[in-house]
Amino acid sequence: MGISSEHPVSAEQIYSALVALGAEPVLDPDLWPSGPQAEDRLRLMGALLATVELEITAATGSGEDLFEAFAEPAMGWMEKVGVDSPLASLLLSNRMQRTAVQLMGTDEEEPPPVGQAAAMAAVVTSADLLSAHLQAAQGDEEGARRALDRAEGSVADVLAGMHALRVAIGDVEE
Structure with a gap:
């Protein structure tokens, strides 16, 4: 089974999402004079994924009712x-x-x-x-x-x- 994105996102779009979340990686201007490039896409996706997972973890905490805390993110995932x-x-x-x-x-x-x-x-x-x-x-x-x-x-x-x-x-x- 293959999967392809109907609307693939660019490295710049992913970087912009990280900027919007206040989690953008520091890009050395000597190495990236033109900003994020296509070859940075997967690494930036990993950073975005980590950012979202950190936010979910912070929001769900480690309280007593973990099932309820995990239900909402799981529902959002299943809806998508x-x-x-x-x-x-x-x-x-x-x-x-x-x-x-x-x-x-x-x-x-x-x-x-x-x-x-x-x-x-x-x-x-x-x-x-x-x-x-x-x-x-x-x-x-x-x-x-x-x-x-x-x-x-x-x-x-x-x-x-x-x-x-x-x-x-x-x-x-x-």
Whole structure:
């Protein structure tokens, strides 16, 4: 399943949205004498996404009724995307993959802590299961099998990580 924007936004439009939110990145005039360029588009989208996620997190807080606090942003998301569409599954899978990459951390020499690695594997499992669902719905049995194989490997990583955490806190012996 492919996706394309009916009205693609430019790097300048995304930068303008960040300016409007007071979250524009500082663009070195020596590197960007003409402002944001087309090749900056995805990075600027990431900055805009982070800005919106930070705003939602600040607005929802960590109060007692988290379900109610998350319901409104989720409703807005579903109004834009749809509830049970293949597009919604594709977007959620994409978001989970980005989350897994963020959980990996940035230190390539030092692996992430066990709990963080297990959480990453859990997110990858979810993304692969959504992918398997989409592939199966489209009649791509081989694609569904590959996604399920990846998900099964990730489940093993989740279980190993959970066990390692239990060992670390003294619940079980190694």
